[in-house]
Amino acid sequence: MNKYLEQIVLLSKIDQEIDSFEPKIENISKALRDCENKISKINAELESIDEEIKDIQNQKIQNNAHIAEFSAKIKELSKKSGSIKTEKEANALKIEEDIAKEQLDAANDEIIRLDKILDNKENFKKELSQQREKEEAELVNIKANIQMQMQDLEKDRMKIYDKKTKLVEQINQKVLCFYEKIRKWAKNTAVVPVRKQACYGCFMKIYDKTYLSVVKGEEIITCPHCGRILYKEQE
Secondary structure (H helix, E strand, O other), rough: HHHHHHHHHHHHHHHHHHHOHHHHHHHHHHHHHHHHHHHHHHHHHHHHHHHHHHHHHHHHHHHHHHHHHHHHHHHHHHHHHHOOHHHHHHHHHHHHHHHHHHHHHHHHHHEEEHHHHHHHHHHHHHHHHHHHHHHHHHHHHHHHHHHHHHHHHHHHHHHHHHHHHHHHHOOOHHHHHHHHHHHHHHHHHHHHEEEEEEOOOOOEOOOOOHHHHHHHOOOOOOOOOOOEEEOOOOO
């Protein structure tokens, strides 16, 4: 195989290795993002529950005020009963007192209902807080694990970058520029093998004459269909 072609093939493989680090880093970071999203979701739920608890407490305050109001009214009506002179007045007072007692009972029932809801909300809040503590502890572990994995990846990546730097220094600049020009649009398929007389970039069949030149490997040949650099893999 032509020296320059051999170098370009090797450079292409090194570039593929370098680019393969991005999905690895993305995959490592995914666990961190997932855990952070869980914590954010829990925080949002806790904020919502706090608002609901605050609203229930305000409702209790209002109902307690009503209870005090109705209790005072019943006492007042009870005092008035001593000064009643006619049956009509007694019936009217009795109706007013019954209404006040019904309102008092309804207010007390509402307090009981609100207390039950409040207990459920407080219990749910406690469960969410415990869940958040677990997720936060897990987040610490994930960060530590990611740091170790990232350090290992960075070491491997630097080794490959060093390999590329040394190789680039040896490659003819015109050949390197030609390769980089194709790589801009073809990315990691800038240099592809020919298999079964087909370009493995566009998968189109190569003409016999072009295929023969690729097999010989004496010069850099591009695919007549897509323009990628072609080479014949060593048996």
